[in-house]
Amino acid sequence: MASAPQATLPLFYQDLMPLNSRDHAAWKSRQTDKATWLADQHAVPLTAEEFPEASRHYPIIFSAGENSVPLALMGLNEGVNVFLDAEGKLTENVYVPAYVRRYPFLLAKLRPDSEELSLCFDPTCDLVGEHDEGNALFDGENPTEATQGLLDFCRQFEEAGLRTQNFVEELEKHKLLMDGEVAIQQEGTEQPFIYRGFKMVDEAKLRELRGDVLRTMNQNGMLAMIYAHLFSLQLIREIFGRQVQAGKGPEALAAAAKA
Numbered sequence: 001m002a003s004a005p006q007a008t009l010p011l012f013y014q015d016l017m018p019l020n021s022r023d024h025a026a027w028k029s030r031q032t033d034k035a036t037w038l039a040d041q042h043a044v045p046l047t048a049e050e051f052p053e054a055s056r057h058y059p060i061i062f063s064a065g066e067n068s069v070p071l072a073l074m075g076l077n078e079g080v081n082v083f084l085d086a087e088g089k090l091t092e093n094v095y096v097p098a099y100v101r102r103y104p105f106l107l108a109k110l111r112p113d114s115e116e117l118s119l120c121f122d123p124t125c126d127l128v129g130e131h132d133e134g135n136a137l138f139d140g141e142n143p144t145e146a147t148q149g150l151l152d153f154c155r156q157f158e159e160a161g162l163r164t165q166n167f168v169e170e171l172e173k174h175k176l177l178m179d180g181e182v183a184i185q186q187e188g189t190e191q192p193f194i195y196r197g198f199k200m201v202d203e204a205k206l207r208e209l210r211g212d213v214l215r216t217m218n219q220n221g222m223l224a225m226i227y228a229h230l231f232s233l234q235l236i237r238e239i240f241g242r243q244v245q246a247g248k249g250p251e252a253l254a255a256a257a258k259a
Contacts, residue, residue, distance in 0.1 A: 011045065012037045012103050014124040018110055019147070021138045028134030029146065030127055034088035035096075037103060037125070042075030045099045047160040048167040051225045055232035057095045059239060062177055062199035068168055070229075072097050073239060076195055077250070082242035098157050104128055107154045117158065119151050167222060171201065174209060176226075178202040182233075184240050186249070193240075193250050200233065201226055 009016065038044070043061075046054055048070060054060060058072040074081045083091045090096060104125035107117035121128050128137075135146035143151070171177050180200035183192040206226065209217075217223040243249050 010106065011041065011099075013106070013122045015122055016106075016108055016120045017123045019105075019119045019121055019137065021141045021143075025138050025140075026130055027128060027137050028131045029137055029150070030131055030134030032127060035084065035090055035100060036088035038074070038081055038090075038100060039084055039088055040079045040081070042078060042080050043071040043073055044097050046070045046072045046097050046164075047099075047157070048164040048225050049160055050095075050097060051228040051232075053095050054097060055228040055235075057235075058232065059235045060229045060232040061180060062168070062171075064179070064197050064199060068172070068177060068199055070164060070168070071198075073236070075248075076236070076239055076243060077248070080243055080248050082239060082246060082248070098153075098160070102154060102157055105150050105154055107151075107158055117155075119147075119154060167225065170217075170222060171226075174205070174213065176201050176205055178205075182236050184237055186240075186244065195236070201230055203230065 043063075046060060050072075051060060051070070054072050058074060061071050061073060062068045063071055074083050083094055085091075104122035104127055106120055108120045109116065110118050136144050137147045138144060168177075177199045178201075180196070180198045182195045184195070185192040214223065217226070240249070
């Protein structure tokens with residue numbers, strides 16, 4: 001169903017350029033009501049602290065393979081996103097993951113031998129450039145309040161990412177992640193559609209945890225995140241229904257692939 005992004009650049013990003021006052025003194029950042037970079041993406045990385053809010057809108061799974069990461073499912077098949085319309089606008093009143101809101105900015109190392117992170121952006125994105133409208137990125141040599149806000153958001157995202165990594169490591173430490181499988185029986189078909197290729201929390205092993213471990217998980221908030229993930233899995237069938245309604249169900253996709 002989904003695996004961790006394995007590209008040289010992070011998901012969405014086509015290129016990266018450090019932001020600086022010398023080259024980008026007159027540049028501006030503008031907002032948009034469209035997320036066209038999401039159009040062909042069915043799974044988006046999620047931080048653990050987003051689980052309670054995101055679980056109301058998306059199934060939350062964990063990517064298959066090593067170094068598993070939490071993902072918000074926006075579709076069940078590669079290239080299908082049921083939360084975007086034809087113009088790239090997101091469904092109203094749906095939670096937008098921080099990973100999506102961060103684009104086209106992020107913090108990145110400019111040198112492999114340095115731990116320092118610099119604010120960078122994707123220069124192929126038209127949301128940043130020498131525009132007439134938008135938020136100025138610099139005031140002389142100094143970053144504007146808007147740029148400082150972007151920097152703070154990206155820094156908070158990195159910190160949340162580290163906490164998420166620790167969360168997943170704790171799940172793996174207690175062997176709570178298992179290979180997931182979902183069977184959906186569509187009306188009018190003889191065989192159910194089977195979705196695999198992801199991980200989920202093993203409820204049986206969760207119930208078998210020692211009391212002191214569960215108590216610690218409850219106190220540090222892990223237990224709430226785990227149950228948010230488990231409850232969200234009920235939405236997989238809703239996503240399936242949306243795909244079928246949009247003409248992007250498994251049979252329609254298979255027919256399109258053969259055409």
